[in-house]
Amino acid sequence: MSISTLKIAVDDGSTNVKVSWIADNQLKTVISPNSFRKDWKSAALLRDKKVFNYEIGTTKYTYDATSDKALETTHVDYQYGDLNLLAVHHALMQTGIEPQPVKLVVTLPITEFYNSEDCQRNEHKIEKKRNNLMRSIRLNKGELFDIVDVEVMPESLPAVMSTLMNSDCNEFTRSLVVDCGGTTLDMGIIVGEFDDVSAVYGNNEIGVSMVTDAARKALAAADSDSSYLVSNELIKRRHDLSFVKDVVNDESQIEKIINKINTKIEELGASVAYEAKKFSKNPNRVYLVGGGAALIYPAIAKAYETLGDRVVLIHDSQSALARELCMYHSDMGDAVDVAPEALVGVGDE
16 A cells, blocks of 8 residues: 655745645644754753754754854855755654655745746756755754655745635736745736736845844844844834843843834835836736735835735735645645635744
8 A cells, every 4th residue: 555745835935934734634834933053952951842953964053043143044045055954854843743754845036946047947956956955964862854855846926826816817917926035035927817927037135134134233232132033023023012122131222223123124115116116017916925025015005006905915925835835736736625714824933
């Protein structure tokens, strides 16, 4: 009797890894933040607190959410190195699934997936991404998933598949998809209900890391050195004064830090809006996805003001791509029936 290998969709972004899979006809999703440093962490005092110490070749790494020595993942080279391999395996460990052989559907930014000259698949970089995730890695005192196959997909566009299929658009509707992630800005024009992809565009110098870097520098100036993970959490919870006070040691600097973050968010929104208008001046609809979607929504809504409510912030935009890839590949492969009301979230790490 043959047993089918579990297929898992992984949107392995530079800031967070989003993982979706189907169990008992339910779509489940978990978001795993990236925060790794070199060397191992000592065993936790609490018995129920698990320590994740990894080894790739002769190099030791550990997951450390708060360390100011956390390694930088906010660059495009992240897609092909140790940190990407670490992030994917660590995210798989957060699913609660028993480690086993798995097939992965992973992503690459549009600027990496397609050749800039002719918009065709960049087979070299796609294979480079596959090979990276097939490399050996070890978890100290633990068992990891066995990745037996990797399929690579382009980021952003598939994230709106279900939305477009239920949008009553016609065959001439041009939808602009804007994906603002941690490191890259990806955009594409979709015709109709995914009848055609008219054009794609990417910029690997625009992303939420612009805000994250500013937040880290502002925190350091307030005697509050932090990891990228903590800085990103501060950006999300900047209106929660209680949380802000816990993170910032020099409370006299709080107003300055928040103002700096807000200014950088406005700069990010303006940059994305400029790039979007340059790429697609008058689309019929605009859909925002990715971890930075909520941050840039006001700027994009203003840039395409005449569209009104046709500028759409996708629900749970950060994990939308992983969910859609999971449903698409399950339908194509195993014909799993996933009812909308069965879609559940496993929760954040």
